[in-house]
Amino acid sequence: MNIGVLGGGQLARMMAQAGSSLGLSFMFLCPDSHACAAPYGEHLCAPYEDKRAQEHLVKWADVVTYEFENIPLSLVESLQRQIPLHPASSILSVVRDRLPEKLLFHTLGIPTVNFAPVDSLEKLINAMEDIGFPAVLKNRTQGYDGKGQALLRKEIDLSAAWEEVGKAPCIVESMVEFRRELSIIAARNQNGDMVFYPVSENHHRDGILRLSISREDDPMQVRAKAKIISIMDNLDYVGVMALELFQVGDQLLANEVAPRVHNSGHWTIEAAETSQFENHLRAICGLPLGETSSAQTSAMVNLIGRLPVEAEIRNIPGASLHFYDKSVKTGRKVGHVTLTSDCSPEEFDLRLAALLQLAGEAELAGRKFFNSTPLTQCP
Ligand SMILES: Nc1ncnc2c1ncn2[C@@H]1O[C@H](COP(=O)(O)OP(=O)(O)OP(=O)(O)O)[C@@H](O)[C@H]1O
Ligand SMILES: [Mg+2]
Structure with a gap:
């Protein structure tokens, strides 16, 4: 099958990497001449509005998807009239705008700030x-x-x-003083079948995600799952969705929805039976969804504005390195590292601290994430 992707950044790149084992081919419509997904398919380097590029994509692709929500809505609407496209333009129009998005949460009885x-x-x-x-x-x-x-x-x-x-x-x-920031990622196909990943605990600095942690049996899993089910069912959603949440006390407030694969789910490449990228492709292609269970504790550290020495990362047991082949620029995500292991919590914290130091996250490196007081269980 041929997959057309709007956008050609690292999310499109990892989607195409996952798609190769499903025998899928990719074409990216992306105005950036340095699109880092380009080596994994054909790159249509043109403005999104370019009619010839759009025609080419529609002729070639069997289904179209997108890697981020800030693409012109009119483009998504126009393509959807000509070719299967997921998630649908009606969904994008709600979740790309913070006002209808918040109103949707309220309609579904999901609290927000x-x-x-x-x-x-x-x-x-x-x-x-x-x-x-x-x-x-x-x-x-x-x-x-x-x-x-x-x-x-x-x-x-x-x-x-x-x-x-x-x-x-x-x-x-x-501005809410949250205890933790979480996200849950799920995939849903056209039959309404759904699969869910364990929630990620996310740590931001300057508004940018730095670290995501996935614990076995997070106490907020059940509540987070109920919320994403209600959103996806309401929207008759097809594809992968991420729901970002603030945990205040034992309550979960919805922050926003991403109608796509999400940075906080990159750990699923190594640690889950089927990655978020593969499950997104499975959902939009009408294939059965893959198992999401993950046997191990895992953490993902973003590489932002700097590339650490590869050899130093390789020295950390259980570390898997992903460089995006992007030029280094302040504040730009240029790669990530996933840490997986079934070692002791003490040892995992030590390895994670070493990784965070290499990524320039000194403040987070001083914290213990796994060898600490257990989180309270919630029904
Ligand atoms: N109301 C709030 N109270 C406390 N922190 C907040 C609030 N809104 C945003 N933040 C912090 O800022 C981060 C970025 O905000 P938000 O998710 O709304 O923006 P964004 O630019 O769409 O982010 P992204 O697309 O990277 O998820 C949040 O993940 C959170 O850490
Ligand atoms: Mg956000």
Whole structure:
């Protein structure tokens, strides 16, 4: 089967790597001449709006998908009229915009932080009476890795923040003091069959994911799973979805949904029976979904803005290195390392600390993640 992908970054690249064992071929429509997925298929290097490139993709592909949500909605709508495409444009139109996305959570009875839509400085000032400080102002669309966001600490920040997010339609939401940040990834096919991965515990710095941990039997698994089932069923979703959550006490608040494979699920390549990338392809191609069970504890560390010496990473037992063949630039994700092992929690923490040091995450390297007080069980 031929798979057309909108975008040609590392998510498209890992999708194509997973697709080779299913005998799938790939074509990427991506305006970036250095698209790192290019070696794994044919690269249509053209603007998304390019009609000839679109025609070529439609002629060649059996099904089209995308690797990120900030692609023109009109393109997805137009392609979907000509060829099977997943997740559907109606789904993208909801989850790429923070306002309908939050309203969907509320319709389904899934709690979120307090929020208000704002489309002028005046409305922002008024909304702050309800929301309170600290808060975060987020552009409704086009955000990723914390971009298009401004922190609101006090009254005086409001005008600068409004400028910073581009005076565009936004939501303002209260800054929540969460105990943990989690995500759950699931795949659903056209028959409504679903599979779920164990939740990931995610650690961000400067709005960018640095570390994801997957523990055996996370106490929040059951609650997270119930939430993603209700969202996917409601949307009649096909493909892989990630739901990002804040754990406040024992309650889970929905942050956002990613209608695609997700950075916090990269550990599934090594540690799960079927990776998130393979299951996304299985779902969109109408194939049976693969087992998601993972026998081991695992952690994934992003390599951001620097490439550590390969040999030093290889010296850490259980470390699997993924470089994306991207040029190094401040704040850019250029690779990741997955650590898997059935060693003791003490030993796992030591290996993870060594890896975090090499990735430049000194603060996280000082913490114990596995050899610590057990997390409270929740029903
Ligand atoms: N209301 C909030 N309270 C506390 N922390 C928050 C809040 N909103 C965002 N954050 C922090 O900022 C990070 C990025 O925010 P968010 O997920 O909304 O943006 P994003 O740019 O779409 O991120 P990405 O696409 O990388 O997931 C969150 O993962 C979380 O760590
Ligand atoms: Mg996010």
